[in-house]
Amino acid sequence: xxxxxxxxxxxxxxxxxxxxxxxxxxxxxxxxxxxxxxxxxxxxxxxxxxxxxxxxxxxxxxxxxxxxxxxxxxxxxxxxxxxxxxxxxxxxxxxxxxxxxxxxxxxxxxxxxxxxxxxxxxxxxxxxxxxxxxxxxxxxxxxxxxxxxxxxxxxxxxxxxxxxxxxx
Amino acid sequence: xxxxxxxxxxxxxxxxxxxxxxxxxxxxxxxxxxxxxxxxxxxxxxxxxxxxxxxxxxxxxxxxxxxxxxxxxxxxxxxxxxxxxxxxxxxxxxxxxxxxxxxxxxxxxxxxxxxxxxxxxxxxxxxxxxxxxxxxxxxxxxxxxxxxxxxxxxxxxxxxxxxxxxxx
Numbered sequence: 509x510x511x512x513x514x515x516x517x518x519x520x521x522x523x524x525x526x527x528x529x530x531x532x533x534x535x536x537x538x539x540x541x542x543x544x545x546x547x548x549x550x551x552x553x554x555x556x557x558x559x560x561x562x563x564x565x566x567x568x569x570x571x572x573x574x575x576x577x578x579x580x581x582x583x584x585x586x587x588x589x590x591x592x593x594x595x596x597x598x599x600x601x602x603x604x605x606x607x608x609x610x611x612x613x614x615x616x617x618x619x620x621x622x623x624x625x626x627x628x629x630x631x632x633x634x635x636x637x638x639x640x641x642x643x644x645x646x647x648x649x650x651x652x653x654x655x656x657x658x659x660x661x662x663x664x665x666x667x668x669x670x671x672x673x674x675x676x
Numbered sequence: 677x678x679x680x681x682x683x684x685x686x687x688x689x690x691x692x693x694x695x696x697x698x699x700x701x702x703x704x705x706x707x708x709x710x711x712x713x714x715x716x717x718x719x720x721x722x723x724x725x726x727x728x729x730x731x732x733x734x735x736x737x738x739x740x741x742x743x744x745x746x747x748x749x750x751x752x753x754x755x756x757x758x759x760x761x762x763x764x765x766x767x768x769x770x771x772x773x774x775x776x777x778x779x780x781x782x783x784x785x786x787x788x789x790x791x792x793x794x795x796x797x798x799x800x801x802x803x804x805x806x807x808x809x810x811x812x813x814x815x816x817x818x819x820x821x822x823x824x825x826x827x828x829x830x831x832x833x834x835x836x837x838x839x840x841x842x843x844x
Binding site: 514515516517520545547574576577578579580581598603604605606607608609610628629630631632633634635636637638665667669671 | 681707738780786
C-alpha cells in the first residue's frame with residue numbers, strides 16, 4: 509500500500525468543456541509505476557475508454573478481460589488491436605459519477621520490456637471488468653492519450669488523474 | 677513532495693468484537709477515498725458478506741458483481757455489498773481482504789466505487805470477487821460504516837484503514 513511521498517500526483521484534469529481526447533504528456537520517468545483514475549462520462553452512453561501510449565495508434569496492443577454483468581461472467585481476448593482498453597463492458601454512462609476506472613501501469617519508464625497494465629472498470633448499470641493489457645513496445649511511456657471508442661466525447665466535469673508511485 | 681496518500685483513520689476490533697466499523701467526520705479535503713479492510717465475522721459460515729452505508733443511508737445502492745469460489749462463478753446485482761470477509765468456519769486466524777476505491781467522494785455527482793475482495797481458507801472453498809457499485813446520491817460522503825450482512829460480529833483483530841487520496 510502506498511504511503512506518504514512514494515505516491516504523488518503527476519497531473520490531473522477536470523474537463524471544463526466536452527472533449528474527445530484527454531492527454532497526459534511529458535510524463536517524467538522518475539517513478540516506478542503509474543496509477544490512472546478516471547471518473548468520466550460521455551455524451552453517448554456505452555463507450556469504451558481506451559489509451560494510446562506515446563501516440564502509438566498502431567496494432568500493437570493486446571488484452572484479456574474477465575467481466576460480469578450481474579447475471580453472467582465471461583472472458584474475452586483481443587490481440588493486435590490499435591488501442592489499450594481500459595474497460596470492456598463496464599462502459600461509460602452519460603451521467604457523471606456512473607463509471608470509475610482504476611488503471612495500474614507497471615514499470616512504465618524502463619526501456620527494455622514491453623509495457624503491461626491492469627485496469628478495473630466499473631459501471632453499476634452495466635458491468636464490472638478486470639482487464640490486463642499489453643503495449644508491445646519497449647520505450648518508456650512519456651505520454652498517455654485517453655479516448656472513448658467510436659468517436660466518443662467526454663463531458664464537462666469528467667475527471668482524470670495520473671499518479672506516480674516511487675519504489676525507492 | 678506532497679503527501680498524496682494519507683491515512684484518515686483506522687480501526688482495529690477489540691476482544692469483544694464489533695457489530696460495525698464506522699468512520700465519521702470524514703474531511704472533504706481529499707479527492708478520492710481508499711478503504712482497505714481485513715475482516716472476519718463470528719457467523720458459523722464459510723464467508724461473510726460485507727455491506728456499506730454512506731452517511732447513514734442504506735438506500736439507492738446498485739451494483740454489478742461476480743465472484744469465483746474455486747469451482748464456480750456467481751453473479752449478482754445486489755447493492756451495498758462491497759466485499760467478503762471470512763467467517764467462523766474458515767481456517768482460524770484468517771481474514772478476508774478488500775480494497776474499496778471511491779473517486780470524487782466529496783463532489784456533487786453520484787458516487788461510483790470499485791472494489792476488489794478475497795478470502796482465503798485452507799480448504800477447497802474460498803472467494804475472490806470484483807464489484808462495481810453506485811450510490812445514487814449527490815451528497816458528499818462524510819461517514820462510512822461497514823457491517824456484516826447477517827448481524828454477527830466482526831471478531832477481534834479485524835482491521836479497517838481509510839486513506840485519503842489527494843490529487844493536488
